[in-house]
């Protein structure tokens with residue numbers, strides 16, 4: 001019995017360590033490697049391989065994996081966004097998803113926007129493979145969708161052209177100097193009265209969770225911690241003229257959905 005338990009524990013440790021090593025290699029490890037090789041000039045140099053290599057995209061994009069990464073708060077966060085979209089009148093308007101995301105957030109957001117009357121949903125991402133992968137997930141809505149390879153920090157989308165803009169967990173992956181630029185662009189493309197829906201990490205209240213979260217960012221996602229202080233999205237958005245924000249925090253403050261409204 002004791003031997004069986006020991007083997008089981010050892011197997012669990014090996015699986016967890018292997019998973020952590022895989023994610024490290026595909027996230028921070030890859031960025032460190034690019035830095036060491038002097039390959040950080042390209043506009044997509046900050047993008048992890050799990051978002052650019054089609055095999056890796058397909059390997060990782062499973063709802064249970066994605067839900068677990070967000071501590072099983074994924075559905076709740078998406079619901080906060082879709083609830084907000086459902087309360088908008090988007091008749092004859094356009095919605096925008098700024099950067100693709102794993103899991104079912106895109107189909108849920110597109111459905112909410114179309115149910116609220118939107119005539120078209122634009123998906124913009126810097127990586128063509130992500131757009132191709134999303135196209136497969138959004139096949140049911142094909143005639144209402146437009147896919148554009150675009151950079152969130154300097155978008156092709158005209159000024160004041162969309163009524164809802166959804167940005168799901170992009171900000172924490174951008175180098176700090178690009179976070180403000182992405183938010184300025186997200187606001188620029190919004191029509192007066194339009195809303196930006198932002199899903200992100202937030203500084204948790206209990207110290208244990210804060211310590212675990214801090215370790216996670218230090219190891220895997222070096223650009224994420226700044227959202228706790230120097231690059232708080234609400235501070236950055238409210239510093240822009242005509243923007244007001246509501247912040248909803250969930251799971252002891254570990255995650256947030258910010259809904260920013262542009263004045264009419």
Ligand SMILES: C[S@@+](CC[C@H](N)C(=O)[O-])C[C@H]1O[C@@H](n2cnc3c(N)ncnc32)[C@H](O)[C@@H]1O
Pocket residue numbers: 047051066098099100101102103124125126127130150151152153168169170173
């Ligand atoms: C939204 S973020 C991370 C989402 C989250 N981890 C998830 O998938 O649930 C990942 C996406 O952002 C895209 N991306 C990263 N930097 C970008 C940029 N500057 N402009 C547009 N898309 C970008 C990546 O190509 C990838 O598709």
